[in-house]
Amino acid sequence: MAERNNSPLSIRGLCKYYEGFHLEDVTFSLEKGTITGFIGRNGAGKTTTLNAVLSFIAPTKGQVRFFGLDMASHAEEIKQKTGFVSAGMTYYTMKKLKTITKVNASFYPQWDDRAYRRYMTRFGLDGNKTPAALSNGMKIKYALALALSHGAELLILDEPTSGLDPVSREELIEIFLSLRDEGKTILFSTHITSDLEKCADRMIFLRRGQIAADRPYRDFAADYRIAECVGEVPADIQEKSLGACRTRDGATVLLRGVDAPAGSRVPTLDEIMIHLEKEEGQ
Amino acid sequence: MKLLKKEFSLCLHPAAVVFLGLSTLVLIPNYPPAISFFYVTLGIFFICMAGRENHDVAFTLTLPVSRQDAVAGRVLLACCLEILQVVLCGLLAFVKARVIGLPENPSGMDANLALPGEGLLLFGLFNLVFFPAWYKDIRKVGVPFLMASAAVFVYIVAAVVATYALPFVRDQLDTPDPAFLTAKALFLLFAFVFYAGATFLAFRLSVRRFEKQDLQL
Known part of the structure; x- marks a missing residue:
């Protein structure tokens, strides 16, 4: 103290x-x-x-x-x-x-x-x-x-x-x-x-x-993962989403590390901030 | 003293120094001498305006000083200019009356011992209106200056009218030296006390308002 x-x-x-x-x-x-x-x-x-x-x-x-x-x-x-x-x-x-x-x-x-x-x-x-x-x-x-x-x-x-x-x-x-x-x-x-x-x-x-x-x-960085989805975001990912952003081919979804599916990647700070702000906006 | 040094080194606007030179207007025959005091107040306005553009308050408040010290520095700078102007004016009045020997001034106070007192009253009034109004919101320097200028111009008109309409001013103060020197000296003393009191009050009010102000820097 x-x-x-x-x-x-x-x-x-x-x-x-x-x-x-x-x-x-x-x-x-x-x-x-x-x-x-x-x-x-x-x-x-x-x-x-x-x-x-x-x-x-x-x-x-x-x-x-x-x-x-x-x-x-x-x-x-x-x-x-x-x-x-x-x-x-x-x-x-x-x-x-x-x-x-x-x-x-x-x-x-x-x-x-x-x-x-x-x-x-x-x-x-x-x-x-x-x-x-x-x-x-x-x-x-x-x-x-x-x-x-x-x-x-x-x-x-x-x-x-x-x-x-x-x-x-x-x-x-x-x-x-x-x-x-x-x-x-x-x-x-x-x-x-x-x-x-x-x-x-x-x-x-x-x-x-x-x-x-x-x-x-x-x-902070390890807490999150980004799942890159082509086309529609699958329902199970959508459920756990902390925020999603549209991309040319589909969307990127921010997830807690424990919720992330195989193949998801470590996000940049920019991505964490943008996705969390998106969630707030939605 | 460190803050006063800072004010002179970083905040003194060149126009304020040039305006001090306009004390020589006192030498012009038939020119209302109180107007020359107004130019110094214009110089103070320039200093505050340039300070705003140069983020002077933000710089000052990141130094190890309080908000009260910051106000004190600025008011002291103004006082230095004002007192210097009053002294210059007194000296030039002496030169005008006793060395050059110009005639009495029909448009306001004669060049005599009472003239610096007229300046001190004007500066006291200016400080009392300008500084508390400005420190209420330091982003706005124009409106406080307009308010203070309005007060100063009413005072200048009243001062000129008094040299015709008020018997004490007309018959004793507005006379060539050395006539009525005691009355003029007492007037000068009264003006100095008013100036000191009004400036101190302006300082206290300014500090109170400045300390309450949220600064978006």
Whole structure:
């Protein structure tokens, strides 16, 4: 229990009610030195959860604790150990990176200038450039360099790979993996699930404002099978279906591993998410 | 202080600095001097608008600071510009009246010791209307500025009318220095107290509203 309390991030019963959308009873804890994928389709509530976690919005109910501490009374201490990186956020587009860095560094007593220079070199960033002159991937890398140079132990990443080309995405994933090896904890929100197949230790699947699954990645993937049916879906498969999608020749059906007929295959995360969403829609 | 440094380094809009230079409008004969104060409020609006486009609030709130600190940084930046403008205006008023020796101003306050006080009243009023309205919803900066500008223009008209219609203003404050220096000094002191009080109240109200606000960042 003590280990749970000191989890880099622990969320209990988080609710946020908007007209037309409810984030309902979101509960999970992150383990130190792991990458957790936070997936769900657009509008599932991923960003609302992250906004509530970061106190950008006030939750209707629930508790968020970082490193065992409550944000309301330990905001400064928590933010010293946490980095937030969002693909959709570009700060001060016309200011030089070195100007932004200088300001940023002044807020962190443990700022490590050598580490900053090392990350800037590793990521191929030039302090004399402005954010406006950077590609989306480079902006993410710059945000990571800032977060890592102030010694962030927990990184909260909101759609960090969205809008990036495959090579840049691969490059970022390698960076995340090496950060995990250094003991950093990463919460990685995305709807590009193929990125998580390469790096996530654990999956949290959010559907319509509620956690639909929270499992270690291997278990999550092993739980399901895809049956590819040509023509009509047989009745026995239809009965056990968790969701079906039409294909050119018939349909693919998501099943629990124990219910899967011979010849069924392991699905990708994309397929699991799409089929489960289909079931919800039906 | 770190936040004030951040405001100057990352948020200060070039137009705000240029508008400070418009303090020299005080030197123009027959120009309503209170208008030159309005330009500084326009500079503050530009800063807030550019801040919105640059995700300034999101950047600030990911730093190890509270929402109250974030409001304090912005209000302090505005105060720095306003006080600088008032000081510049006071100096230029002295230059206009005593060095260049231009005649009295028929369209508003003369270039004298009471003039910076007129500016402090205007800035106090602007801060009191603008900041609490803006921090109610930081995505909307135009409407709060329109509201504050409306209040400021009513004040400017009232200030000009007062130099003709209110005996104390007409006969004592709107006179060349060194006449009625005590009355002008007391007016300046009153204006400073009003400015400090109104700005502090604006800060408290802004913090209260900002802390309640859900930020969709």
